[in-house]
Amino acid sequence: MNARFEPDTRAASDVARFRAVRAVMAELAKDLSAEDLSAQSMVDCSPGKWHLAHTSWFFEAMILSEDPEYRPVDPRFQQLFNSYYEALGERVSRDQRGLMTRPSVDEVLAYRREIDRRMAGWLAQGPSSGQQRYLFELGLHHDQQHQELFLMDMMNLMSRSPLDPAAYEVEPRGAPIQATRGGMVAFDAGLVSIGHDGAGFAFDNEGPSHRVWLEPFALAADLVTNGEWIGFIEDGGYSRPDLWLSDGWATVKAERWTAPLYWRRDNGDWTVMSLTGRGAVDPVAPVRHISFYEADAYARWAGKRLPSEAEWEHAATTAPEGFSNLSGEVWQWTSSAYAPYPGFQPTPGTAAEYNGKFMANQMVLRGGAFATPEGHSRVTYRNFYYPQQRWAFMGLRLAEDAPQRRAAPTDDAQTAGFRRDMVDGLSRDQKAVPPKWFYDAEGSRLFEEITALPEYYPTRQETALLRESAAALTADFGPDAVLVEFGSGASEKTRILLDAVPDLGAYVPLDISETALLDAATRIRADYPGLKVQPVLGDFEHLAPLPDDLPRGRRIGFFPGSTIGNLHPAEAERFLAAARRMLGEGALFILGVDLVKDPAILVAAYDDSQGVTAAFNRNLLVRANAELDADFDLDAFTHRAVWNPAASRMEMHLQAVKPTTARIGDQTFRFMSGETIHTESSRKFTPDTVEAMAKASGWSLVRIDVSPEPSVALALLRA
Numbered sequence: 001m002n003a004r005f006e007p008d009t010r011a012a013s014d015v016a017r018f019r020a021v022r023a024v025m026a027e028l029a030k031d032l033s034a035e036d037l038s039a040q041s042m043v044d045c046s047p048g049k050w051h052l053a054h055t056s057w058f059f060e061a062m063i064l065s066e067d068p069e070y071r072p073v074d075p076r077f078q079q080l081f082n083s084y085y086e087a088l089g090e091r092v093s094r095d096q097r098g099l100m101t102r103p104s105v106d107e108v109l110a111y112r113r114e115i116d117r118r119m120a121g122w123l124a125q126g127p128s129s130g131q132q133r134y135l136f137e138l139g140l141h142h143d144q145q146h147q148e149l150f151l152m153d154m155m156n157l158m159s160r161s162p163l164d165p166a167a168y169e170v171e172p173r174g175a176p177i178q179a180t181r182g183g184m185v186a187f188d189a190g191l192v193s194i195g196h197d198g199a200g201f202a203f204d205n206e207g208p209s210h211r212v213w214l215e216p217f218a219l220a221a222d223l224v225t226n227g228e229w230i231g232f233i234e235d236g237g238y239s240r241p242d243l244w245l246s247d248g249w250a251t252v253k254a255e256r257w258t259a260p261l262y263w264r265r266d267n268g269d270w271t272v273m274s275l276t277g278r279g280a281v282d283p284v285a286p287v288r289h290i291s292f293y294e295a296d297a298y299a300r301w302a303g304k305r306l307p308s309e310a311e312w313e314h315a316a317t318t319a320p321e322g323f324s325n326l327s328g329e330v331w332q333w334t335s336s337a338y339a340p341y342p343g344f345q346p347t348p349g350t351a352a353e354y355n356g357k358f359m360a361n362q363m364v365l366r367g368g369a370f371a372t373p374e375g376h377s378r379v380t381y382r383n384f385y386y387p388q389q390r391w392a393f394m395g396l397r398l399a400e401d402a403p404q405r406r407a408a409p410t411d412d413a414q415t416a417g418f419r420r421d422m423v424d425g426l427s428r429d430q431k432a433v434p435p436k437w438f439y440d441a442e443g444s445r446l447f448e449e450i451t452a453l454p455e456y457y458p459t460r461q462e463t464a465l466l467r468e469s470a471a472a473l474t475a476d477f478g479p480d481a482v483l484v485e486f487g488s489g490a491s492e493k494t495r496i497l498l499d500a501v502p503d504l505g506a507y508v509p510l511d512i513s514e515t516a517l518l519d520a521a522t523r524i525r526a527d528y529p530g531l532k533v534q535p536v537l538g539d540f541e542h543l544a545p546l547p548d549d550l551p552r553g554r555r556i557g558f559f560p561g562s563t564i565g566n567l568h569p570a571e572a573e574r575f576l577a578a579a580r581r582m583l584g585e586g587a588l589f590i591l592g593v594d595l596v597k598d599p600a601i602l603v604a605a606y607d608d609s610q611g612v613t614a615a616f617n618r619n620l621l622v623r624a625n626a627e628l629d630a631d632f633d634l635d636a637f638t639h640r641a642v643w644n645p646a647a648s649r650m651e652m653h654l655q656a657v658k659p660t661t662a663r664i665g666d667q668t669f670r671f672m673s674g675e676t677i678h679t680e681s682s683r684k685f686t687p688d689t690v691e692a693m694a695k696a697s698g699w700s701l702v703r704i705d706v707s708p709e710p711s712v713a714l715a716l717l718r719a
Contacts, residue, residue, distance in 0.1 A: 010552055013584025014123045014136070021140045022116055024147050024373065025052060026109070028172065032154070034105045036167070040098025041160050044391060045153035050081065050097045053108045055143045056115040057081035062135050064118055073114050077103075131348065133548070137201045138347070138354070144373040148393070151275060151371045156391045159262055159273045166277035173370035177285070178324040184218035185322040186402045187315060194313045195341055196380040200545045204347045205340070205355040206380040212310040218402040219307055219315045222324050223332070223395050224298065227283030229290075230270065232298050233259060243300050248293030251388050261289035261390045286329050286395045292363045292387035295333040295396040307399035309336040309382065312366045316379045319420055323397075327368030330395030331383050338362040338384040362386050369393035375581070419628050419664065425677070426662075426669045432678040433620060435566055436512070440623050446616040453612060455604040457710040458562055462592050465707040465714055466493050466560070470500040472703070473590055473716055480505030480553030484583065486540060486563075488516040493560045497590075498528055505551030506532040512539040540567075543578045555582075557589035562712065565594055565649065565683040569693070572683075576697035580719050589699060589717040596684045599643040601710050602650050606641035606682075614639035617652055617679055628664050636660040640676065649683040690715050 029037060029048055037048035046054075057077055064070050072078065080100060082091035092100065103111070127133040154167050195209040196202035238258050241249045251257070262273035263281065270281040290298075299305050307315075312334055316326050339359050347354060362384040368377030371393055385392055418437055425433045439447070451459040466473075474497065481504055485494060488511040498504065507524060511517040514537055521535040532551070538544045546555070557579050564572050579589065606613055617639045621632040637660075640653040653676035660671050685693075690713065691701040699717035706713045 009554055009584060009586055011124050011126050012586055014126075015120050016585040017140065017581075018119060018123060018136075019116070021143050021373075022055075022112075025055065025143070025150055026112070028147065028150055028154075032167065036154070036157070037105050038098070038101065039157055040095075041153065041157040042391075043095040044389065045156050046094070046097050046149070047100075048150055048154055049105050049108050050100070051146045051150045051153070052105075052112055053077065053081045053103075054083055055146045056112045058142050059115055059119050059139050062139060063132070064115075064122060066132075073111055073118075074103075077111065130548075134201075134347070135349075138203075141201065141203070141376060142354075144376040147373055148369065148371045152392050155262075155273070155275050158275075158277075164273060164278035167275045169276065171275050171370070173328075174372075174374045175328050175370075177329055177370075180284075181221040181322070181324050183221050184400065184402075185221055185315065185319055186218040187214070187216065187311070187318075189214060189216045192310070192314045194310050194317075194380070196378070202378065202380060203355055203382075204345065205359075205382050206378070208341060208343045208345075210342050214308075214311060214314060216402040217307070217311050218400050219311065219323070220304075220398040221322060223286035223329060223397050224302075225283060226270075226272075226281050226285050226287050228302075229260065229287040229298065230281070230283065232301055235301065237297060237301055240301075243297040245293060245296060247387070248291075248297060251291070251293055255388075257294070260287060260294070286325065288330055288393055288395055289390050290333075290394055290396065291390040292333050292385070294390070295394075296335075298396065299398055302398060304398035304400045306333055306335040306396065309334040309364045309366055311399060312397075313379055316366070318416070319424070320379075321421075322424055325367075326379075327372070327377050329370055330367065330393050331365040331369050331372075332367045332395060332397045334364045334366055336364045338364050338382070358384065365392075365394060367397075415627055418624075422624055422628065422630075422664055423667055426664070430678055431669075431671075431676065435680040437623065438616065438620060438679070440619075440627075443616060443619050443623065446612060446619060449612045450608070450616060453608045453610065455608045456613075457601075457605060458594050458712055461707045461710065461712045462560060462562070462714070463492055463496070465705060465712060466496050466592075469705040469714055470496050472705070473497075473714065474500045476554075476588065477501050477504070477556060478554050479503050480551035481556055482506045482508060482546070482550050482553060483556045483558055484508045484510060484546065485558040486510055486579070487559070487561070488513065488520040491560075494524070494558075495527070497558065498524075498531070504531060505553045506534060508534050508536055508546065508550070510536045510538055510540075510543075512537070540575050543575075543582045546582060555584055555587040557583055557587065557591075557717075559589070560592035560714075562592050562594040562682065564591060565685070566681060567683075568681075569683070572693060573697045576694065576699060576717075580698045583719060585719055587719040588702075589719075591690070591694075591715045591717060593685045593690055593713050593715060594682065595706065595711045595713055596648060596686055597710055599645075602643055602684070603641050605710075606650050606652055607639065611639075613641070613652075617654060620679060621654065624664065630662060630664045632662045633660050636671070637677075644681075647681070647683070648685075648689070649681045651678060651682075652680040653678055685713070687713065 029052060032048060040047045060072060065072065079090050080092055127136055151172060158165050158167050191211050191213050193209050193211055196206040197209040237243060238252060244252060263270055271278050272281045296306060312332065320326055365383040365385065421434050421437065425431060450456050481501065483497060483504055488509055498507065509517060509520050517535045517537060521533050525533045534547055534550065536544060567575060580587065618634060618637060621634055621637060624630040625632055636656055636658055637654045638657050640655045642651050644651050655676045656671035656673055658673050662669050687704050690704060694701050694717050699719060702716040702718050704713050704715045
């Protein structure tokens, strides 16, 4: 039963990914008419039928046709569906695509199915080189780009009709809009790195990583809204040449712009066209469909400016928690011209024309839109459009110059992250600090003491359960399996699994701490000299692809310690879904969870009689005083552990026992008596909630083993 996963696991995963990506555009098209799919609304747009065909042609032209013996599905399609690749010969010009009534929509869909069949066969053999694998990944991301273009072009087409038709009943989007945060997030001057560093897929225009000097700046926490844009309109924004760049003002006059694209006045009120038809402008929603010229004019009117792409990327990389809707709502204009990075090298071969030749007269946008497929955009992603274009899902986030803050300029990356999380967390209504900052040297020592306390059952119960269940949990690993542990590993639990699978192909620990990761890898290599150990530096919120040179057996995820309980339910589902994508079809996942039980047992485990957990919690403030030059009054805070039945979780807080203040850098935080800093949540599960969480993230529950009281569980999931 396990043999089919040995050489074919990656191929099966590739086929599944390919089919999942390819299914999206067909799903977007299925309820549209042949007329909808054949019309072209303007020269910048393409018919839906053309997108369906071109994305199929891309796989045929870039991958399948590299085989000297390959025979095309229809040689005529080479000319019909080539977009702009000069090296591949003649093509139909962009403005003529809507005149191609043949082939029909049905014939295009048949062509698409045939390419999918041929690609599945090609993938079953496996890419034979790194270049072939890159082209496959490029093809998937190219398809995803056109999924968004399909929606942009379909919306523009619908807007041309006086009927204001709806293309869809519900707007196709990946996630709901995030709540606003308010204010600006400040950043100090410094030499920063931007650009893709080589890990995982990226388009060639995203690299190489290079250093850029930034002066102090601040970036708005939120996107500009429709309501704010109406203020710009009502203040004469479209009739004041002093606000506009020269070319922008000429465009305003020539195109007679008075509002964003798709807006109009109906009975005195603003309405806007969307993929669901025409409706009232929502004043709190981010503004969409504005050009670079409009974004620049608005920023000038608001007394701000547009961020550079380096500022945007630095902010999104170092302080993503400070912003709403960094991606998932609109692409955000920057002030940066689209140009090659220092050392830019285009993709070898025909795909060299993909990006580089467009690096003139266009501007960069960052982020991602509601229509951008999940997993497609990255903080390094560089979208680009001409400054007058506005049919894409475009908006803006304001920036401004800022004075240099007093934050210590000598902070290393970890200290800077600690400072940022403390300042951000203490600025919230419910003050909170991520629990990862517990673990300095003293915090780690105290936690080891906690695990040995009589009240703290999770570690010993899970270790005993894993020892008892290891044979059953590992029975379906198969030969050359790859164990991926989400955490630095090298614990007794890790070794129980390694001992149970003598033919394991590789062990891959993944952790955010490079020191802990390398230390764990060194110890495992010493104790298991025949095992391939390949650590991966990263965090659970942004899982990187696994290394290419791993054995091809089944992938196994391992996430013990009920660490999943520290994540918000939505974060936990996102993590498990990302882990499923990382591990691929046929993967297994061993998940440790703590179960709901008598609250008295839970509270005792988090508030022990010897006060070790209290010292562990207060050590967070000790660390802040030492590393951040803060001045917390340690006697002003007490440890508090509470059971939150509504959220089914234990919570740890530091509670102020009197009014007090604390300074971090140049910021002062005030605490009322009784006010708390929420330092940790640990959700407790039932077998049903474990199964529901697994199902919501794309896994199925194979088995769940439960320990004696006080009970914990080990769940085995299958992709």
